[in-house]
Amino acid sequence: MGVIQAYESCFMEHEVRAAQILLSHEDLSDRTRYLNARSTLQTLLELGAMPVVNENDTVATAELCFGDNDTLAALVANLINADGLVILTDQEGLFTADPRVVADARLVPSAAANDPSLADMAGAVGSLGRGGMQSKLNAAKLAARSGADTVIARGRLTDVLMRLARGEELGTHLYADSEPMTAREQWLAGQLSLAGTLVLDPGAVEVLQHSGRSLLAVGIQSVSGSFFRGDVVACHDHQGVEIARGLVNYDAVEVARLCGKSSDQIESLLGYVGEEEIIHRDNLILL
Template sequence: MSRAREAVGAARRLVVKVGSSSLTTAAGGLDPARLDALVDAVASRRLSGTQVVLVSSGAIAAGLAPLGLRRRPRDLATQQAAASVGQQQLVARYAGSFARHRLTLGQVLLTSDDVVRRSHYRNAQRTFDKLLTLGVVPVVNENDTVATAEIKFGDNDRLAALVAHVVRADALVLLSDVDALYSAPPRDPDAVAVGEVAGPEDLAGVGIDASSSDVGTGGMTSKVTAALTATNAGIPVLLAGAEQAAAALAAGQGPAVGTAFAAAGRRTGTRLLWLRYAAQPHGALELDGGAVAAVAGRRKSLLPAGISGIRGDFESGDVVDLTDPDGTVIGRGFVSYDATELPGIIGHRLGDLPANRRRPVVHADDVVLISRTSQPITQGAR
């Protein structure tokens, strides 16, 4: 058994994510049998002593049938209406199902803002810690009723990866309607299941298909992106089919299922993970060749002399991208100047500047590097 699978089996705090298509019927309503089977698997792991956080899609999908909608709506207002109707059904059904195992459910509604804003991040972390200490099973969903960009561009795979870091999980399990990552789209007769992914290099040549579900938003690209987000933060991941939930969550006692993604090195600090995956850049700084070598190669601070251009309207303390002369993003960091202050100092040495301007534009401690091998796969159409 691989280390990644052993880590999932031995995890004392586990995040489990399930998608809409794994909980609903073809008509869009909740499927009680499928939901109960998932809850049985989660409850078994919880009662074995593992703290479990369940990230569940399905609110919008659950609201389709009650509203007489045949498929997921495209306009935001109807999506929000479906979420409003479906969220209560989803949580009520979960609460009743977990009650069969005498487990208490706690609902946590999040948007990306709750992991982008650092104060919100800390508040969410404290709430999760208390719920888990009290023996509650937190069920997390995006707050689709009021979310805007989260519905249009976000997905719960990414949310699950970030939640795994918020709660300091030992492992993440992603459950979907596909039982593993394949070397090509599963409909291809030559497709072969990929059992282990040691790093991004193992994904070279893997054909990743977009979702064809009428009720979900995240395809396989989304799941691989989420897996790399988690593993780059030191959290191992198991990707498996929802119908394999019992085996996937069996604490290493069941058959080896799905695709296991190994953690990449040490666990990333909260601040740098937030900077890499959750922060929204307010602009960009273009570095010359020497600055690229200093910042990316020698992990030095970015000084005014190494900047050849600026983009965006940002203030001191905002997050900005750092690009090479070709425009490729090589890093991200907290800038120490307003955008309006930089035109007068870029290209100058610190010693030539007034005393109150003799500081790095971005300090080395405030930079996270983003390379082609460590950066998550960019999502395609969903």
């Protein structure tokens, strides 16, 4: 019996139809395909079907794949604005240290999804899956972007999903601790592959982080990557830390010519003026 046939048989016992959904990185990186995927999932849920989502491994490459099902699950949670994400694993939850090595390691019952101290508690890759506890923490951060809480629990516990649905406290509860992003912001933040990078000067970093304004050419120091108008690019500070990302209004070659220049020089340098901003504030998200 195939995997999807097993799902169908189990769900049919409860008079629920299962629907297999295979997603690739391109389905979530392209805005139109992203919206189509969201519409499909929402329609299936409205019809009472149970979507069974997996990565489309037949077309995925090492450079353009989700990497693990934890990440995929979190991005799907963003996609449908789920209330919560449950990640089942071979451990009871997140511990203060690896319980297989440290005898007095304690279970972390609850914490904020973006608590930086959690990263030090995550051990190496688990015996199941590719991600390990670190990828589950990253997934919880992704899920929190749309306001979803995450529970990490042992998958072999009896009736674990039913018990969680009844409100029983199992595993580790990582709660969303920031304002939910809009659907467009989630799409931008969830990009796994970026077309290029813009390195910004300190003044531009300050403006983006504290003034909520658009990115102008005068604040860009250098450009890397081969990208085109409408691609998603990263914005780094001079130390290489990504502070933002957004949809760029000019091709890489054009942005390179505009670096450090004022907006009123765009026409003389390029021969035309598309937009005054390299990235408009409506198409930019801070990280």
